Amino acid sequence: MALSDADVQKQIKHMMAFIEQEANEKAEEIDAKDLLNEAKQRLSKVVKDATRYQVLLDGLVLQGLYQLLEPRMIVRCRKQDFPLVKIDQEAYLPEEIAGGVEIYNGDRKIKVSNTLESRLDLIAQQLTFSD
Structure with missing residues (x-):
């Protein structure tokens, strides 16, 4: 059973549309x-x-505290952010992160990561899932 010219053209157009859609999706991903x-x-x-970062850091801490709502919490930041946060003096976030805080409940079983990288990752996930 041979395809008619019209059927062949229809299949070619369908394949071209599919290829174009795939190319557009790849371009958007890039x-x-x-x-x-x-x-x-x-x-x-x-x-x-410093002024903008202090406001941002305050907001990240506050948001993390609201997310945990625990009676006892631990806030962790980068060592250089300690004067801005003034909380946990025993452990710091790695120096290679851009900034932000991590907040733990009292027994450290629950963590809220409000580092700048984790917030950017969250935005990236939302962009990925919105497609």
Whole structure:
């Protein structure tokens, strides 16, 4: 059973539309990755503006506290952020992260990660799932 010219043309158009859709999705994925990489590079600039970073850090701590709602909590930050946070003096976040805080309940079984990287990752996940 041979296909008619019209059927062949219809299948070709269908395949071309599929290929075009796949190419567009791949281009969007590449654009999103480039955008996220650029955003990660810009995180270090956020902490250089002391006033803006203090407001951001206060908000990250407060949000983490509200998320846990525990009677006893532990807040962890980078060592260089300690003067801004003034809480946990025993353990610090790694120096290679851009900034932010981690908040734990009293027995450290529950953690809220409010580092700048984790917030950016959350945005990236939301972008990925919204497609």
